[in-house]
Amino acid sequence: MPKEKGKSGRNPKLNPKTHCIMVHFDDSEWNDFLSMFEESGVYVRSVFLKAHFFGQKFKVLKVDKTMLDYYTKLSDFHAQFRCIGTNYNQVVKELRIYFSEKKAMALLYKLEKCTIDLVKLSREIVELSKDMEAK
Template sequence: MKEETNSRSKWSKGGRPIKNDPAKNCVMVRFSDQEYAKFLSMYEESGVYAKSIFVKARVFNESFRVIKTDEGTLKYVAKLTQLHAQFRAVGVNYNQVVKQLKSNFSEQKALALLYKLEKITLELVTTQQKIIALCEEFKQRFF
C-alpha cells in the first residue's frame, strides 16, 4: 500500500493545492464587552480584511498601518480622473477634426476653422492650468 500523500497527489485532478504547512491549530480568546469594543476599533482602523490575520499580527508583534479615508478626497480624485478621461477624449477628437479639415475643406476655409479651433484650445489650456494649480493647492493643504 502506497503512502497517502503519494496516492493523493498522484490521483488528485483538481481542487485547491495542498499547503506545505497548513494552519490547523486553533487558539480561542474571550474578551469582555469593553475589550471587544476596543479590539473591534483597532481591527477596523488597521484595514486588515480578516480578524484572524489581525490577531496573528498582534501576537507576533508585526506592525500595522492605519488607513483613514477622507470622503472629500475620494470624490476629488474621482472627479479628477473623469476630467483626465475627458481631456484624452478631446485630444483624440482634436486629431480627427484636423484630419477632416485637411481632407474635406479648401486651404483657406480650413485655416479659418483651425483659427477658431486654436482659440478654443487656448481656453482649454487655461482651464487645464487652473486645474493643475488647484491640484497643487490641494497637495499643499493635505500632504
Template sequence: MEQKKKPFNKGGRKPKLDPRTHRYSLNLDDVENAKFLAFYDQSGYKVKAHFIKNCIFGKSFKVLRIDKSKVDYYIQLSQLFSQFRSIGILYNQTVKELHSNFAEKKALALLYKLEQYTVELVKTNQQIIALTKQFEASYKEEGVISAEK
C-alpha cells in the same frame, strides 16, 4: 569495536541569534494612556511594542487615512485626464478633416473657433494642475504625524 558517539541533541527550538532579553515597564495615567492609544490607532501598527520602539528611537511613522473626498477627487482627475487625451486625438482628426474637406477660408474660420476653445481648455488645464498641486501638498502634510504634537 569502538562505537561512534553521536552528539547529544536535547531537541526543542533553535535559539535565536539576537534574542530580545531586556524588558522595560512604564506607567501612564488616564490622559497619557488615551493620547498613547490615539497615536497607536493612527499609526497602523499591529503590535504596541513595535510602535513604542519606533517612537523611542525617533523614527517617524505614517498615518494612513482614507478620505472619501480625496479618493473621489483622484477618480475624477483620472477621468478628466482620459478625456483630455481623447480631446487631443479628436483635435488632430478634426484639423485633418478641415484641411481636406473645406476651402481654405472656411477651414481657417473654423480653425479660429477651434483655437479659441483650445485656449479655454488650456486655462482649465492650468487650474486643474494648480488644484492638484494644492491637493498633493495638503496630502503630504497630513500623511506624517509626530508624537511631539
C-alpha cells in the same frame, strides 16, 4: 499530523491551525475593536487579533476619501484630455480635406479659441492640485 498526500485533493498544510478561541464583546468593546480593525488595513479580523495579541507590528493606513475621489476624477479628466487631443488631430485633417481654405481657417479659429479655454482650465486644475497637495 498531516495526512499523506493522495492522488487528488488539496495539498496538506505544513502547520495546520487546530485550536480555536471564542471571544465575546459588549457593544462598546465591539465598536472599539471594529474601529481599530478598520484603521489597521488588515483584511481579516482573526489575523488582526493574532497580530495584536502577539505584539506584531501592523500598519495603520488612513485613506482620505476626498483625496481618493479627487484623484479618480482627475484621472478621468486627464483621459478625456487625451481623447480631445486625438479628436483634434482628426478634425484638422477633415477640415483640410472637405472644406475650402477660407472656411477651414474660420472653423480652425473657433477650434483654437476652445483649445485656449481648455489650456486655461488645465492650468487651473494644476494649481488646484498643488493647493490640495499642500493641504
